[in-house]
Amino acid sequence: MNKSEVEYITLRLPFHAIGEYARLVYWTVIKIGRKLCYDIIPNRRYIDGISTLIHASLQSAKALKVDIAKLELKPWLLFQSEAEPWAKGNLNIQFTSYNTVRVLVFEKDKSTRKITIKPVIPKGYTRLVQTLVDKALRKQIGYPARVYITDYGDKVEHLYGEIQVMVKHDFYLEVMKRYEKPLGNNIAGVDVNADRLNLVVINRNGDIVWRYTARFPQATSRGYPRKSAWSVIGEAIHSILNNAYSHGASVIAVENPEIIGYLRYYWVRNGERRTKNYNYKVTIFRNSIIEKIIWKSPLYGLQVVTVNPKGTTHSEDHEYVMRRYGLDKHTASAYLIALRARRNLHRP
Incomplete structure (x- = not known):
């Protein structure tokens, strides 16, 4: 693999939701994880996200020469949405400011609403996230994103997870590069x-x-x-x-x-x-x-x-x-x- 083959990297931004927001995020994940996706979640972007995740997992298993039938996977609790520059980066999982993300979620009756999540931005990613959000809000860049649940309580009063944002490697280098030229040969x-x-x-x-x-x-x-x-x-x-x-x-x-x-x-x-x-x-x-x-x-x-x-x-x-x-x-x-x-x- 060379540098040109590295396309995206993933930023993992933890968050904590409580009460109603915790239950809404959990319910959205559970709904999207069902078999008859569109009958339960009538949202094309989330369905496309599922298809992309499954396809890429199968492709990666093939590249690794792993027998997919013998591979045991964790029951992931997540939903994701594709990059859309025209929608200020991402329509369903969207940064509205540097540390605020607006997420489309579903009620039990399939009705939708948007909730606000405030992820923790690691210090090392501060400049990168700020630049990403600034460009996205000006409709200059899009970013694929997912909501991933890491833990939750018995009654889902508290929920812990991550906003995972994919950024292009070239963009990452543009913002984060430390040295332009080597000192020697x-x-x-x-x-x-x-x-x-x-x-x-x-x-x-x-x-x-x-x-x-x-x-x-x-x-x-x-x-x-x-x-x-x-x-x-x-x-x-x-x-x-x-x-x-x-x-x-x-x-x-x-x-x-x-x-x-x-x-x-x-x-x-x-x-x-x-x-x-x-x-x-x-x-x-x-x-x-x-x-x-x-x-x-x-x-x-x-x-x-x-x-x-x-x-x-x-x-x-x-x-x-x-x-x-x-x-x-x-x-x-x-x-x-x-x-x-x-x-x-x-x-x-």
């Missing part, structure tokens, strides 16, 4: 594991000029909150990218994740899938980290290349690099990834 290689990221920066002759490890063992600890885990991993990714940029890298290489649709429009995130196969879960977890590196690297002015992972671990080359340079196995893998990128870049 070096090549960085990153070896991704479930509990650490190893970085090696080499010059164009293949000499090591910098190495660095970012660890996050707590992210894979049993019972560690998923949101906290990804926060720690996000910090590690930015630390790796900042180190690569600061030590003159213009190119950053990662293993090809063998995933086609993971960051695409409506890909269902790995934390919301279930499987009994531990190795499968670890692979998907690693791939999701690689994908985040891919779409965050351009923020630092870095060109992303992917390499074939075959031979970067458990090979004669790997053993030789460990012995010659005194590297641990993960740093040796990062070095081989960087070398492979160097060879690929030198090919005509």
Whole structure:
């Protein structure tokens, strides 16, 4: 995957609804989840959202070579609506201001009404959301959006969820980019594991000029909150990218994740899938980290290349690099990834 293949990223904005609003959001989700969708929810945009989600889930399963018949999915509670620039971004799930979203919901008798939800905007997304809303209110941009329920009480007096907004990657880069140009012409290689990221920066002759490890063992600890885990991993990714940029890298290489649709429009995130196969879960977890590196690297002015992972671990080359340079196995893998990128870049 290269940068041009990353189309959308998802902003997850938590919210808390109480009383009548909580019940209306819940009832809308339940109605939209029924089989005879249009008979129960006479709203074309929400029906289109369901169709898109199902289609993209099947396409992603196909790309991952997963037998959809054997895949166990959580009973998602969500509804979504397509981007419509003419409707100030989105007709059914619409930002009316920076931190206010107006949502179309359904009563039990199918009548509609609009309610206001105030999501929490993470500090890191403040500028991005402000710019998105400003352009949308001027009918310059649209955004797909969904309401996703994460938890609710027995009588639905309280409901917790997320407003999930999809923004184009190009727009994300335009607003959030940190550095326009690299400081040098070096090549960085990153070896991704479930509990650490190893970085090696080499010059164009293949000499090591910098190495660095970012660890996050707590992210894979049993019972560690998923949101906290990804926060720690996000910090590690930015630390790796900042180190690569600061030590003159213009190119950053990662293993090809063998995933086609993971960051695409409506890909269902790995934390919301279930499987009994531990190795499968670890692979998907690693791939999701690689994908985040891919779409965050351009923020630092870095060109992303992917390499074939075959031979970067458990090979004669790997053993030789460990012995010659005194590297641990993960740093040796990062070095081989960087070398492979160097060879690929030198090919005509």
